[in-house]
Amino acid sequence: MQKPQPPDKYSRSGTYKLTCPECNKVYIGQTGRSFTQRFKEHRNAFKSNRNTSNYAKHALEQLHPFGPIQDTMQVLQYQRKGTHLNTIERFFIYKEFSINNHLNDKFNITPNRIFEALLKPSNNSPNSQPPTNTRPAEEQ
Numbered sequence: 634m635q636k637p638q639p640p641d642k643y644s645r646s647g648t649y650k651l652t653c654p655e656c657n658k659v660y661i662g663q664t665g666r667s668f669t670q671r672f673k674e675h676r677n678a679f680k681s682n683r684n685t686s687n688y689a690k691h692a693l694e695q696l697h698p699f700g701p702i703q704d705t706m707q708v709l710q711y712q713r714k715g716t717h718l719n720t721i722e723r724f725f726i727y728k729e730f731s732i733n734n735h736l737n738d739k740f741n742i743t744p745n746r747i748f749e750a751l752l753k754p755s756n757n758s759p760n761s762q763p764p765t766n767t768r769p770a771e772e773q
């Protein structure tokens with residue numbers, strides 16, 4: 634049984650992620666129009682070999698498939714057009730940069746403490762903490 638998608642999933646605006654179906658590299662983008670419309674632009678760039686989309690460029694250069702919208706485009710955050718959108722986009726790009734899995738070469742990454750804090754592994758993770766319990770006791 635296929636789970637039916639809400640029909641308006643791509644009809645809104647916000648921040649999105651395109652994942653290459655071949656190598657899982659990602660492109661983060663934002664649109665103040667509909668996701669569908671933005672996806673069509675990426676696809677048109679791919680079909681006409683125009684250098685207007687990093688995602689299309691990647692697919693063309695690496696000979697990777699472009700993929701249908703349901704498989705490649707993921708909505709990260711619904712947002713209306715505005716300044717807030719830029720922050721969210723930057724955050725998601727930052728996140729992909731931190732794991733070196735991005736196609737956003739135009740993005741100028743600068744250290745961002747808030748983003749770092751948000752991306753820090755949870756304290757419950759066993760590998761994220763130094764082995765403090767092996768130190769000799771220093772209380773006096």
Ligand SMILES: [Zn+2]
Nearest residue numbers: 653655656697
């Ligand atoms: Zn790829």
